[in-house]
Amino acid sequence: MKKLFFAFFLLSSFGAWAQKSKQDVVKSIDAGYGKYSDVAHRIWEFAEVGYQETKSSALLQETLAHAGFKIEKGVAGMPTAFVASYGSGKPVIGILGEFDALPGVSQDAVPEIKKVEGRSAGHACGHHLFGTASAAAAIAVKDWLIANKKGGTIRFYGTPAEEGGSGKVYMVRDGLFKDVDVVFHWHPGAQNSAAARSSLANKSGKFRFTGIASHAAAAPERGRSALDGVEAMNDMVNMMREHVSSETRIHYVITRGGEAPNVVPAFAEVYYYVRHPQRDVVKEVWERVTRAAQGAALGTDTQVEWEITGGVYDMLPNEALARVVDTNLRVVGGYTYSAEEKAFAEKIQKTFTTVPPPLTSTNAISEFKILPGAGYGSTDVGDISWVVPTAGLSTAAWVPGTAAHSWQAVAAGGTTIGHKGMMMAAKTLALSIIDVYTNPTLVESAWKEFKSKTGADFKYESLIGDRPPALNYRD
Numbered sequence: 001m002k003k004l005f006f007a008f009f010l011l012s013s014f015g016a017w018a019q020k021s022k023q024d025v026v027k028s029i030d031a032g033y034g035k036y037s038d039v040a041h042r043i044w045e046f047a048e049v050g051y052q053e054t055k056s057s058a059l060l061q062e063t064l065a066h067a068g069f070k071i072e073k074g075v076a077g078m079p080t081a082f083v084a085s086y087g088s089g090k091p092v093i094g095i096l097g098e099f100d101a102l103p104g105v106s107q108d109a110v111p112e113i114k115k116v117e118g119r120s121a122g123h124a125c126g127h128h129l130f131g132t133a134s135a136a137a138a139i140a141v142k143d144w145l146i147a148n149k150k151g152g153t154i155r156f157y158g159t160p161a162e163e164g165g166s167g168k169v170y171m172v173r174d175g176l177f178k179d180v181d182v183v184f185h186w187h188p189g190a191q192n193s194a195a196a197r198s199s200l201a202n203k204s205g206k207f208r209f210t211g212i213a214s215h216a217a218a219a220p221e222r223g224r225s226a227l228d229g230v231e232a233m234n235d236m237v238n239m240m241r242e243h244v245s246s247e248t249r250i251h252y253v254i255t256r257g258g259e260a261p262n263v264v265p266a267f268a269e270v271y272y273y274v275r276h277p278q279r280d281v282v283k284e285v286w287e288r289v290t291r292a293a294q295g296a297a298l299g300t301d302t303q304v305e306w307e308i309t310g311g312v313y314d315m316l317p318n319e320a321l322a323r324v325v326d327t328n329l330r331v332v333g334g335y336t337y338s339a340e341e342k343a344f345a346e347k348i349q350k351t352f353t354t355v356p357p358p359l360t361s362t363n364a365i366s367e368f369k370i371l372p373g374a375g376y377g378s379t380d381v382g383d384i385s386w387v388v389p390t391a392g393l394s395t396a397a398w399v400p401g402t403a404a405h406s407w408q409a410v411a412a413g414g415t416t417i418g419h420k421g422m423m424m425a426a427k428t429l430a431l432s433i434i435d436v437y438t439n440p441t442l443v444e445s446a447w448k449e450f451k452s453k454t455g456a457d458f459k460y461e462s463l464i465g466d467r468p469p470a471l472n473y474r475d
Helices: 002-018 022-031 035-048 052-066 129-145 167-173 226-243 280-298 320-331 340-350 360-362 381-385 407-413 416-440 440-452
Strands: 070-073 082-088 091-097 151-158 182-189 201-209 247-258 266-277 303-312 388-395
Touching: 002 303, 002 416, 022 129, 022 167, 022 416, 022 440, 035 052, 035 070, 035 129, 035 416, 052 070, 052 129, 052 151, 052 440, 070 340, 082 129, 082 340, 091 129, 091 280, 091 381, 091 416, 129 182, 151 167, 167 303, 167 381, 167 416, 182 266, 182 320, 182 381, 201 226, 201 280, 226 381, 266 280, 266 303, 280 303, 320 416, 340 360, 340 407, 381 388, 388 416, 407 416
Parallel strands: 091 151, 091 182, 182 388
Antiparallel strands: 070 082, 082 151, 201 266, 201 303, 247 266
């Protein structure tokens, strides 16, 4: 494997000496398709959840190190987080890479439900593609900098635990973006788009109730059920839904509910998310949720404590940067399915409960839109966007009509469909970064817009406070 990486590094460096144009960069990324699809598929097979992505992080670090990047490991108190840098001076351009999987969505790369034996997690959000495409783009930009004797720094951020662990928040909090001029990212999806969109702010945590164990039949009066506390809390929060704004989203799962029906549970735990387009509303609703927990404990004669495990800002769109990405996405263009991919996609679409878009939509680019108030899930990229101008895109790495966090997303992400979408993203990111290097006014425009939106008095304060990374939140 080391010989393979060394050979690829030599080829990459040799190609860099000859590269001069953006077209050459596109060709170099295409030439690396076999390598990058292999890296992505290996991370897909690892399927490691947040803060446990040891092999996934190591593989991306190795890929970048062999391409000449300097690696700083274990940043911001997170063992699987890293920063890979090349070059020196300004501008400093950041590119984000994720690699964590989701628990409970084990799935093989086939168009019907089929779990993989021995694997409980799956890449239902496509972060195996995310990290790999961003690494490919960073390497291509490095080669372009060498070939054209350009100054500047390209910096890849290996960001763990995006799914609820808020890994990027700790990086922001530790000042790892304080000297960065602009940041680019992307995300797998079911269509090709570079719309300047926002996202939902989010706060999450685990509520742990403690009661008194007892024989549920012989001596129930001696017990105090921790599960009663969880269920009472859930009842109150569910009644609260009528009295919050319609944009609010509240989710929970009971992660511990006791061990046996004939034992009054002495411990129970429930895991909550609160989301809203505005983080101030998230804070307010979260406080109401915590009061429900306290009331539930009082009413069931149990004790409760809670731990904040995550908290992310809404995304701050930057139109100036987003238009750069959109322009390059249209230059790169979409892709068409092979006969085999089409057959796979048709079978996937038959499992949907809604009418899907046509398969030919993988070859289309969505109209550019500015969506400052639209909420499409939550991401810790949001925190970065409030400290440095940030823009991204989505590509059709899944079958059109696929929902994120689904078995269908896992399946497509393990095939050439996912790899084709990944390569689209890599090329678009690389070309966008090159535009920033060659046109300094883009940085000026991005910062002018950024400052006008944040305001002179804005001061970043994370939603997670000063707690250390919740490294065991998936345990």
